[in-house]
Amino acid sequence: GAVVSQHPSxxxxxxxxSVKIECRSLDFQATTMFWYxxxxxxxxxxxxxxxxxxxxTYEQGVEKDKFLINHASLTLSTLTVTSAHPEDSSFYIxxxxxxxxxxxxxxxxxxxxxxx
Amino acid sequence: xxxIDQPTEMTAxxxxxxxxxxxxxxxxxxxxxxxxxxAGEAPTFLSYNVLDGLEExxxxxxxxxxxxGYSYLLLKELQMKDSASYLCAVxxxxxxxxxxxxxxxxxxx
Numbered sequence: 001g002a003v004v005s006q007h008p009s010x011x012x013x014x015x016x017x018s019v020k021i022e023c024r025s026l027d028f029q030a031t032t033m034f035w036y037x038x039x040x041x042x043x044x045x046x047x048x049x050x051x052x053x054x055x056x057t058y059e060q061g062v063e064k065d066k067f068l069i070n071h072a073s074l075t076l077s078t079l080t081v082t083s084a085h086p087e088d089s090s091f092y093i094x095x096x097x098x099x100x101x102x103x104x105x106x107x108x109x110x111x112x113x114x115x116x
Numbered sequence: 117x118x119x120i121d122q123p124t125e126m127t128a129x130x131x132x133x134x135x136x137x138x139x140x141x142x143x144x145x146x147x148x149x150x151x152x153x154x155a156g157e158a159p160t161f162l163s164y165n166v167l168d169g170l171e172e173x174x175x176x177x178x179x180x181x182x183x184x185g186y187s188y189l190l191l192k193e194l195q196m197k198d199s200a201s202y203l204c205a206v207x208x209x210x211x212x213x214x215x216x217x218x219x220x221x222x223x224x225x
Contacts, residue, residue, distance in 0.1 A: 006158075034213070041220075042217070043203065043215050043216065043217040043218045044159070044203070044215050046213075046215075049212075091156070093158050093159075105213060106161075107158040107159055107160070108158060109157070109158050110156075110157065110158040112156070
C-alpha cells in the first residue's frame with residue numbers, strides 16, 4: 001500500500017505555545033487529507049478534511065482558528081495547534097487519499113501530543 | 117443521521133474463532149473497511165468490501181450484506197497479538213469515511 005508519513009511521532013509542549021504536525025504522502029499524490037484526533041479508548045474523530053489548494057472543511061465543534069490546516073501541495077498537509085492547552089493533549093492522526101473514487105485511505109503513524 | 121454500530125468489547129480464547137459484527141445506516145454506500153488498531157498506534161488496513169459476500173485473507177475474513185446494512189470480521193486461530201481494537205468504517209455517497217466506535221478484542225490464553 002501507499003505510504004503516509006506523519007511527523008513528529010510525539011511531542012511535548014508548554015501551554016500557550018503552538019505545535020505543527022506534518023503529514024506527507026510519500027509515493028502518491030494526496031488529493032484529500034483528513035485529520036483526526038483520538039482520545040484514549042475512543043474512536044477516531046474527524047476534525048477536518050482538506051483538499052489541495054483550498055481551505056479545509058472543519059467538522060462541527062472544531063475551532064478552525066485553533067487548529068490551522070494547510071494543504072499547499074499534493075504531498076503535504078500540516079496541522080498547527082495554536083495556543084495549546086492541556087485539554088488539547090490527544091493522539092492526532094492524518095490520512096490521505098488520492099482520487100475521490102479511491103477506496104482506501106492511508107494513515108500516518110499518528111502524533112501523540114502532550115501539553116503541560 | 118449516519119450511524120455505525122459495533123460491540124464495545126469482546127473476549128476470546130487463543131486459538132479460537134471470533135466474529136465481530138458491524139451494522140450501518142449511512143447516506144449511500146461506497147464500501148466498508150475494517151481496520152485494526154493497537155493501543156497508541158494508528159489504524160492499519162485489514163479489508164475492504166463493496167460487493168456482497170465473503171472476502172478471505174489468511175486468518176481474517178470479512179463479510180458484507182448491503183441489503184441488511186451488515187458486515188462482520190471473522191478472525192480464526194486467534195493469537196495473543198490479535199488483541200486490539202477493530203474499527204468498522206463505511207464510505208458514504210460523498211466519499212466520506214464514517215467510523216464506528218471500535219470493538220476492543222481481548223484474547224485470553
